[in-house]
Amino acid sequence: MAEVIRLETPLTHEKVAQLKSGDNVLISGVIYTGRDAAHKKMVDALARGEALPFDVKDQVIFFVGPTPPKPGQVIGSSGPTTSYRMDAYSPTLIERGLTGMIGKGLRSEEVIAAMKKYGAVYFGAIGGSGALLAKRIVAAEVIAYPELGPEAVRRLEVKDFPVMVIIDQEGNNLYETGKAQYRTY
Amino acid sequence: MKTVYVNAIIDAVEKLCIEANYDLGEDVLLSFKKALTTEKSPLGREVLDRLIENATIAHEERVPMCQDTGMTVIFVELGQELHIEGGALTDALNEGVRRGYEKGYLRKSVVKDPFDRVNTKDNTPAIIHYGLVPGDELQITVAPKGAGSENMGALKMLKPSDGLEGAMQFVVDTVDQAGGNPCPPIIVGVGVGGNMEKATYLAKKSLLRDVGVHNKEERLAKIEEELLERINKLGIGPQGFGGVNTALAVNLEVYPTHIAMLPVAVNINCHAARHKTITLKGREE
Numbered sequence: 001m002a003e004v005i006r007l008e009t010p011l012t013h014e015k016v017a018q019l020k021s022g023d024n025v026l027i028s029g030v031i032y033t034g035r036d037a038a039h040k041k042m043v044d045a046l047a048r049g050e051a052l053p054f055d056v057k058d059q060v061i062f063f064v065g066p067t068p069p070k071p072g073q074v075i076g077s078s079g080p081t082t083s084y085r086m087d088a089y090s091p092t093l094i095e096r097g098l099t100g101m102i103g104k105g106l107r108s109e110e111v112i113a114a115m116k117k118y119g120a121v122y123f124g125a126i127g128g129s130g131a132l133l134a135k136r137i138v139a140a141e142v143i144a145y146p147e148l149g150p151e152a153v154r155r156l157e158v159k160d161f162p163v164m165v166i167i168d169q170e171g172n173n174l175y176e177t178g179k180a181q182y183r184t185y
Numbered sequence: 186m187k188t189v190y191v192n193a194i195i196d197a198v199e200k201l202c203i204e205a206n207y208d209l210g211e212d213v214l215l216s217f218k219k220a221l222t223t224e225k226s227p228l229g230r231e232v233l234d235r236l237i238e239n240a241t242i243a244h245e246e247r248v249p250m251c252q253d254t255g256m257t258v259i260f261v262e263l264g265q266e267l268h269i270e271g272g273a274l275t276d277a278l279n280e281g282v283r284r285g286y287e288k289g290y291l292r293k294s295v296v297k298d299p300f301d302r303v304n305t306k307d308n309t310p311a312i313i314h315y316g317l318v319p320g321d322e323l324q325i326t327v328a329p330k331g332a333g334s335e336n337m338g339a340l341k342m343l344k345p346s347d348g349l350e351g352a353m354q355f356v357v358d359t360v361d362q363a364g365g366n367p368c369p370p371i372i373v374g375v376g377v378g379g380n381m382e383k384a385t386y387l388a389k390k391s392l393l394r395d396v397g398v399h400n401k402e403e404r405l406a407k408i409e410e411e412l413l414e415r416i417n418k419l420g421i422g423p424q425g426f427g428g429v430n431t432a433l434a435v436n437l438e439v440y441p442t443h444i445a446m447l448p449v450a451v452n453i454n455c456h457a458a459r460h461k462t463i464t465l466k467g468r469e470e
Contacts, residue, residue, distance in 0.1 A: 022228075037302070066294040067252050075291060077243075077252040082333040082366050082426060104424065105366035107334070126232055126424055127368035128457045130252040131241040149304055150252075150292050162235075164228070164426065175365055178427020182226060183420030185357075 006160075009029040010058035013119050021172035023165040025123065031102070031161070032059040034156040037082050038145055040087035042153075046092060053144030053153055062125075064102075065150035066134070075140040075156070077130030080104040083122070087111050094120045102163055106175060116171050123163035124174070130161030136161040187217045187321040187467025188268045191277035197463045198281020201327035202257060203289035205459040206249040209240040212395035213387070213433070213458050220370060220423075220430040229428030233370075236423075236456060241445040255329030257282045257311040260393065264320035267467045275313060278325070283307040294332070304338015314386065321467045326393055328460040334367035334453045339366035340385055352377055352449045353408070359451040360432065368455035372396060372432045373416065376450040380438035388452035391436035393460050400437055409435045415465050 007015060013139065019025070028068030032054055042052050060070030063083055083103030090101060091114035099120045106125040115122065125133060137155035146152050166174045206256050216231050217240075224230045243250035259278055269277075286293055286308040295309065296302040320326075339359045356375055363371075378385025399406035412435040422428020433456070442448065 001257075040233065060343060065252060065292065065294075067249050068290045069267060070290045071247065073248075073452075075258065076292070077249045079252050082336065084366065104368065106364050106425075116400070119231070122424070124365070126239075128251045128455055129235050131243040131248050131250055132239040132285070134248070135242070148212050149306070150294070174427070175425050178226070178228070178422060178425070179420040181420065182422055182427045182429055183418065184362075185415065185418040 009060055011060050012058050013099065014052060016099050016121050016169050018108050018118050019121050019168055021165050021174045021177065025163050025165060026160040027060070027160050027163060028161070029157070030155050031158055033064050033156060034061050035063050035065050035146050035151050036085050037151040038153045039086050041145055043089045043092050046096070051098070051164045054155070056093050058099050060100030060102060061093070061098060062102040062156065067130070073134070075134055075137050078134045078137060079130030080125040080127055082089050083107055090114065107167060112113045115169055119169045121165055121169055122167040124166040125163050133161070135179050136173060186266060186268050186470070188470045189323050189465050190268045191269065191271040191274070193283045194274065194277040194323070195464055196366065197284040197325060197465060198259070198278055198327060200323065201461045201463060202285025202329065204328055204382045204451050205327050206254045206289060206291055207247055209246050209250055209415055210395065210460070211347040212397060213456065214240060215450050216396045216433040224423065224428050225429050226422050226426065226428035228426040229423040229430060232426060235458060236348065249291055251331060252292055253294065253331035253333060254286070255459070256295055256329045257308060258389070259311050259313045259381055260316070260328065260390065261313060261324040262316045262318045262324040263329065264322045266321040267323055278313055279309045279311055282309050282311045283313050287321065287333055289366070302370050302391065323467070324462060325465070326460055326462040328393060331455055331457065334371065334455040337363035337367040338388070340448065340450045340451070340453045342381065343449055344445050345445065347447055349408070353412055353415070355449050356412055356451050357419070360416050360453065361419050367453045368457070369421055369425060370423050370430045372454040373412070373435045373457050374452040374454060375435060376452070377435045377437065377439045377448070378442040379448060380446065381441065382445065383440055384448035384450035385452070386433035387438040387440060388450040392438045392440040392452060392454045392458065396434045396451065396458065405437050405439060409437050412437070431461040450464055
């Protein structure tokens with residue numbers, strides 16, 4: 001097991017350049033949530049020449065739609081959703097300065113090309129570990145699209161949020177290297 | 186004739202929705218522990234450790250193990266000598282879902298229309314499969330299913346000449362293409378035969394089997410083992426990070442089919458394999 005890298009947001013280009021595919025990372029600081037409907041709204045807003053609900057420069061978006069919090073909870077269970085559904089929108093946000101995404105599963109060639117061109121990293125959190133991950137979120141606030149319910153954009157404050165670097169800004173991809181290493185089919 | 190009142194059905198479904206989402210089955214937990222002993226990838230082992238920890242937190246703190254608490258799939262086996270009193274059975278099942286998802290703080294993930302996509306805000310309607318059986322009992326299985334794994338399912342209408350090998354190849358290819366998307370380690374449901382909808386129904390229904398329980402027919406159990414072996418050679422591993430535990434089980438169900446058909450359906454379940462069952466006994470009126 002490689003040593004754990006502690007990373008503070010905002011995720012500047014200097015920090016992005018240090019991260020390599022396969023790195024085990026604990027993120028602390030502010031990150032934002034967004035999934036299918038929020039991504040569509042954000043990219044539609046840009047197309048109309050409107051501002052985004054938050055400045056994506058040097059920021060990290062976590063693809064998640066949490067469960068409702070129980071009384072006393074900051075947020076409900078919060079694991080990553082499958083990322084490829086955001087593939088149509090991610091390149092536009094990366095072009096605007098987004099440097100990090102947290103999700104699970106494969107990404108398209110277009111997303112990886114944008115990550116390489118503008119400098120961004122794709123992190124994987126463990127899908128289906130939403131009860132565990134919620135404990136690393138210390139504050140949550142809806143900042144846009146409240147009408148979307150679980151899909152609203154939230155500003156999260158996380159502490160030691162565990163992720164893996166899946167794809168780094170050079171395009172190295174843990175899903176490919178990991179699979180190749182153990183494939184005997 | 187024996188009777189079951191809809192209030193009892195509503196209460197039962199409410200409880201099943203919550204328990205299914207909070208309490209991972211012992212069979213799955215055991216299979217995680219077994220996978221830990223065979224997993225060669227250090228990252229894969231770490232994933233399995235975290236999944237066991239996650240299941241423990243969900244169970245002890247009474248929270249959903251996964252934020253995708255699913256679209257609620259309900260399998261009903263209704264004894265044909267049983268009478269339902271107090272309202273419509275379908276309404277009662279949906280009311281149980283409504284209450285369970287509200288009281289259990291479960292995510293409401295259903296949109297009313299596939300094009301307009303406005304959330305129904307109570308996770309209804311459920312997808313209900315009815316079966317009529319002899320007797321005077323009502324068996325209800327609630328199986329919430331997340332979209333990450335459901336989206337990776339596939340159906341192919343193969344030719345009879347494709348045979349068993351063609352069917353197996355389609356299953357393995359479907360899992361290979363899904364990669365880390367459906368949250369491996371997965372459970373692979375396979376339905377072969379019948380027609381288009383029958384094969385997909387069988388694939389889903391096979392997921393209700395506990396992990397480690399093979400098809401009762403020896404020849405089919407052997408195919409399940411062969412498929413599991415092939416799938417675990419793909420290298421995808423836990424979460425797709427690489428490893429030798431891509432699937433925990435392959436469950437195969439078959440049905441008679443047409444002389445010109447060989448339908449094969451694959452329904453992938455994530456490791457949060459959720460299903461809880463209750464049997465309600467009617468009371469003599």
